Amino acid sequence: MDSVVGAMVGREREQELLSEFVTAPGGRALVLRGETGVGKSALLDHVADLATGEKHRVIRAAGVEAESELPFAGLHQFLYPLLSYVDRLDDVHRRVFDVVFGRDESTPPSVMTLGIAVLDLLSLAASQRPLLLILDDGQWLDTSSTEVCGFVGRRLTGGSVRLVVGLRSDIPSGFDTAALSALPVTTLSEKASEQLLDERHPGLDARVRRLVLDESQGNPLALLELPPYVERAGLDPTEGFGYTGVPLPLRLQQVYGSRIGALGDALRAELLRGALDGVGAGTAAGSTRGTRYRMRDADEAVAAGLLDIDPLGGAFVFRHPLVRSTVVQMATPNERRAAHAALAHVHRDDVERRATHLAASVIDPDEQVALALEAAAESATRRGGAVAAVAWLTRAAELSESHEDRSRRLGDAAFVAGHTGRLDRARQLLRSDTGSGTADSPASVVASAYAALYEDGDVRSSQHLVRAAIESIRDGGAREPSEVLTRLVNLLLAINQYASDEESWQRTHELIDSLGDLVPPYSRVYQDSWSDVVRRGAGVRERVERALADLRILEPWDISRLSVAAYHVDTLSQYRPHLQRTVDREVATGAKTPGMTMLHLIMLDQIAVGEWEEAERTGQRGLELMTSHGHALFAHHSQAYLGLLAALRGDTDRARELQATVDAWARPRGVGFLTQIADAIGTTAALNDGDYEAAYLHAIGITPPGTFQPYTHQASRTLLDLVEAALHTGRTEQARSHALAAQQARLPDLSPRLALLTYGALAMTATNPAEADTMYRRAETHPGAAGFPFELARIRLAHGIRLRHTQGRKAARHTLMIAAETFERLGTPAWAERARAELRTAGASAPAASAHPTTLTWQERRIADLAAGGLTNKEIGDRMHLSPRTVSSHLYRVFPKLGITSRAALRDALGKLSSDQDV
Template sequence: MRFAEVRAGLHGRADETARLDALLAAVRAGESRALVLRGPAGIGKSTLLEYTAEHASGFRVERAVGIESELELAFAGLHQLCLPLLDHLDQLPEPQHAALSTAFGISTGNPPDRFLVGLAVLNLLSVVAEDQPLLALVDDAQWLDEVSLQVLAFVGRRLRGESVALVFAVRPDQQHQALVGLTQIQVSSLQDQDAHALLDSVLNGPLDDAVRDRIVADSRGCPLALIELPSGLTPSQLAGGFGIPGTLPIRSSLEEAYSARLAPLPAGTRTLLLAAALEPTGDIATLWRAAEELDVGAEAAGAAEASGLVELRSRVRFKHPLVRSAVHRAADPGEIRRVHQALASVTDPDRDPDRRAWHRSLAAEGPDESVAGDLERSAGRAQERGGLAAAAAFLAAAVGLTLRPERRGARALAAAQAKFQAGASDEALTLLALAQKEPLDERNAAQAMLLDGQIAYFASHSRAAAPLLMSAAGRWRRLDPAVARDVYLDAIAVGLVVGRFAGEVGLVEVARAAHELPTSTERAGDVLLNGFATVLTQGYAAGAHLLKQALTRLRDDVLPNQDIRLLWLGTHAARDLWDDETWDLLSARHIRTARAAGALAALPSALSAQIGLHLAAGEITAARLLVEETAEVAAAAGTSIPPYGAIALAAWQGDEATFSKLTSATQAATSARGDGLGMAIVQYAGAVLHNSRGDYGRALAEAEAGAAHPNDLCYATWSLVELIEAASRSGETARAASAVERLAESTQASGTDWALGIEARSRALVSDGDTADALYREAIGRLAATRVRMELARAHLLHGEWQRRAGRRLDARDNLRTAHELFIGFGSDALAERARRELVATGETVRARSVATEHELTAQESQIALLAAQGRTNPEIGAELFLSARTVEWHLGKVYPKLGIGSRRALRRALAEIG
């Protein structure tokens, strides 16, 4: 027990302590829990953390505390928590070992993705908890550095069966999206009865009733205020209430109370307390060395502890974070600089050069190139560890200490780039504006323009991004054509996403400008740019062969660090060319690359591409698993993405209720975001849904809207396919025939069985007699050679419908029966019902059936079971699904009884039996 209020402050906290007791009980039973205690300063969050630690018998307890002055130091909070656990580091898989070692500066290497670091921390906690349950307490989480908070929130969302409890305490006025989704307890003000009881428990003498009521009223139910406010009053004030100041905000009252207790302390004691407040690690040895440097004697320490404001034991610990704030506020700027200088002097330049540089920067009285150079070197080390926020902070501090304008501009630009890469777009724009006011050399000026465009795109101001990137590319083409090609490729990617919502500069304008560059085939990205630029400016007939060359390069080139951007664009190109094999290969590689790099933020787009492939292949269960994983991954990454995969899944299943619910919440946001790609997906999916249900009028409207923007490429082309079916079934033969000719521009240039099969099926819809019959047969033959079995089933359905209307009922039954069985197996209810109705119309009796019933396994259990059946180890499965190895085993322990098996060896057979 460190401070008396820990016990005193538990009045009125029965609900909170009961939930904390339940958390500990669950973890003792082998589960894991993450919990956030949320409430204002002084409300008792720290007290509840102490309560949890005291009642965690049999647990290993580790702690981290957020410190405001360390907000910009990457991994500082995480290092606090994990430092005592690093003797288990060698038990982690090599990629995770390397990521954590690099993040903590133990070794050098490529900057690790924060989610790979998160997976390493998750497994580290899991390994430690194998010996005994682990309780990790994180106080003042609002002051954790950004990357530490993101990593720990990620860990909290992935905890399942490791026997780990992770409890955060955070203030409600701090907007931390990273913690959204974790179980929350709102720690509220005490009721008057509990407030009176707490106040009575800390009083040492009589108190006038009016004064008691006044203190309780002023405290507003804040436990710390009830404990601290009376300590600043004289006996006469306590007895009669004279001289008590008017009602103040609690935080202000508490800081004033702490300031009042500081004022009578000796000057040396106040200096020692200031050094303790400004030294964020709490290392007592560092504090003693700083005291010696400041000529503060040992008697100052005794007076500091006697004040009750601080503990000076194995570590420095303030009574409350507001004490640290009050100490800092009470000191004059000159004294603050003097203490920072002393701390810099006693900080080892070899063991902790970055913290030394930070203290030196805060001690500087004006521009100082030596300190700025140290900060710049610290930024480089931070970037090597993946600490982009820290790198940006070091560089921003260096800017303020730099005298030469051209040097100041270069550092401001570097700081802006680091802020952008760390996800702080608004701060990046501020630094970028500062950089652009200084004289930049030509390369830095071009880089500033490029950064402006990148920020616009990733900050969801997509409409503005393409023109900015175009301007940057124009400048780079004079300096470095290779960089210019990369920028144009970025602009192509932006244009594909923005689509119809582009302003004056859209895909075609970007493609024309890119087409004017000297042609290069040196890199796969160069060939891909050539292909897109030609298709967009001259059409498929002129550019398809270039895109095919690019896909060959992407398939065959061995690129150690495969560019995720190229894989996204390459997968898009494969769909544009109706190349199902390359779509499968590149989208699978995209997922593997994102998983291997721990690039959780990039994984949803990779998974989404595979969702589309599974739907085209009729693998609806597999698509459903990926839809659920995409949502899980987005939640784990703390991001929000539109549910395009879920919308497409609902369309192919024929689930109009779910489709309508999802699209009504998505379309307005899609328009606001300037997401033309998303709008194209939704409109295409709507056409599929309504065609499946035989609602051809609505299908035609959706398909025409989707096909109206040819530069949406594959999605516009696929909408044409739906338009042809809807128009032909609505008696709009001319419109259907015109759409067939537009479709043929793409399918003929592609020449794949998928493309030519779809073209044949579409031409059959606008043909008669033997011509139509031959075209349907060609479509079935070609589509049977592809992965797109959903389109094969639709070809059987359309052929059967045509045969029945032509009076060939017996022939129709074979096609309709095939289609019906395929759709039942796929899980496409609406198309299965359409085929059933047609079969009944031929005179065949067909019982209405729903899609195959799902087995009991959840989506995550299914994924784990499938990977285990393929022979993957638990650590391998965990690395792929961003789970700990123990959680994988925990899930398998639930899978076995559901499947009626007793071991891993029986998985393959059991999964085959349930399909």
């Protein structure tokens, strides 16, 4: 059975020992011992090839279970090819072989007599060329043959005969006490398992690949044979229906099937309950929630090599995952349903485990089971198991007793599926509802609009679809809030946020207001914060804080939406730790779409607080995730934030490339949210370059001076940019009018960041020295100012310049020094150099610019690594989606940072960088 394993992967040690076994002088015997399918036969084939290469004669034999009771049946296989040498033995030994071969009916010889005769025969046969005897499946060799082989094997030293035996470690054998040298053949390491699987089954879906690796546990036979069966079954290990067994090919069923079949009905039922409840192999823990079923009275299964005993807890556990799958596969459907019913009772206090087993224990519609599944889905969703929740809701729909409940549950499943990033699955679920009018149902509208928005950025058609569906519900006389209406309202708000269009927002406000109490409080928070925080943001900060007071009761999509509201009022930092704890869970098995939003929010907060290296990593991670799931809208959203970050860090070439990419995609689609960020990138990049005229033109493209364009979220966020660009271009009246407009709009009451920006803008534009001092003091001492170090440093730089002009150079030094140190720490070279220049003008020695090579940005380091690896600028550009000119520009900046002048010196410089960082 092991002979299918052709690729010798992960067997370097065994091959080395077998090579020595064949080539070292003198005879010897060796036993290869390992579990079924571990690759013993492949190693026996390997040793045969080695011996053939060394001019050995190779004779092979195999134990056969059906012949295990026939005396000398195995020995015949070894001796038959050597019959020609028997006639050359003396009469005593010839008569011994006559008895063994059935040509003489005398009393069978003793083991010693026969063993000596066999040794003489082998010695005679090996006198011409060395002889290798290979025995596979030695555990099935008959007792007489086993005893003789053991006797012979212990006495082979000094000759030119070698014996190698392959044995299953889980079946007792006479070779166990033969005192022969043994080579344990263990399962493959994780790395070797992955290599073998990828070589023989390349291109497996990641979930299938992981499932095969987990089920095989390093068993090569399972690694080779499981993939096509798992793929055909369409198993998804992230779906939460308990353990259902992996479909096994016949060869793998046979590994443990006969032993399972030999057990009594009661013990097989006990094993089935353990298998269906997911009792693991080698450990009884098996689950992070609750306790797995504890099998009882199963010592016979331990003796049969099917179970082990967990050394920590003393519970019975399956010896290998294949045992567990075989137990399930051998059971009848009725036996499996009975086992699930028993397990549902065992787990009656665990909402998810009970529902899982209840769902598998029934065939006909059952409303009580359907309700239990709904509760399980809600529980799973809140703890990051939205993928499992889709399966539970789908099963609940199947078990529904009325068409209305079935349609509602399928709609719920589709809604959750959409949030898990599987929009195709959402549409498939809705198509499975055979009721009339399904194509125009509100649930179908939600699924279609999600796809249009997230996959294509189509704000116009998705807006029309959702608005029409809401109007239909309203005009149909809805009197009570409903889940589907709430979903439609929230989706319309999200679409409008991306559209950022004044007319659309006005229509949306009118529509939502017409719904009255049908709109829940959370949706009102989204409406006010996502639309126009300048005009509707009063009190939002407190409402968000109350809503997020107990995160445990919130669905992941509510957490992400409320966190977006927190971003708009600049209080995101206090919720970021929870987002960071949640995002990995959601991206793995939960609501991927909210997880993607959480990555955006984490990145935004990292940018705000000055963690720019971390923000780069978060942005790249998000971009890869969103691109792989076909969420074009989110992918361009990530590129927009990466462009803004690049502009802040002075990487203006990359910033403008990303700006152009985002703008070219978003503007034709009417995605104003992203076109505004594109304009903000242009503003920030121009300010970094000192091109204040270009910065002003970009800034007024977002909002005119002296006002804040309605429904333009970047209008208030670029307040300081417009004011500073206007001042540097001599537009003092426009700068002052804009600062006063912020004061009149009461922006300081809305968020700590807007308070900082407003006070800074008022200070910069004040003509009255007393007012300027007051406003600078308010900005720099604001309790929330430290949370926005880049903006605070800009205000301090402006303050220091004013102090130098009004109070003299000495008065300015401290403020300028703090600004320079902040810019240096953040990693924004142009701003740091401005602050250092002002310090020098103020008569102070500026802090030296960091010459440490860690000032390489993420992008610069990646380009440098690729260039050091020999790639051309064009090849690097193709890999990183940059133009060759931009790559060249990056390298032009990298060389002086690393203290080198040529491409050839890159490798050594980067190596020194890595060693410096390790110190």
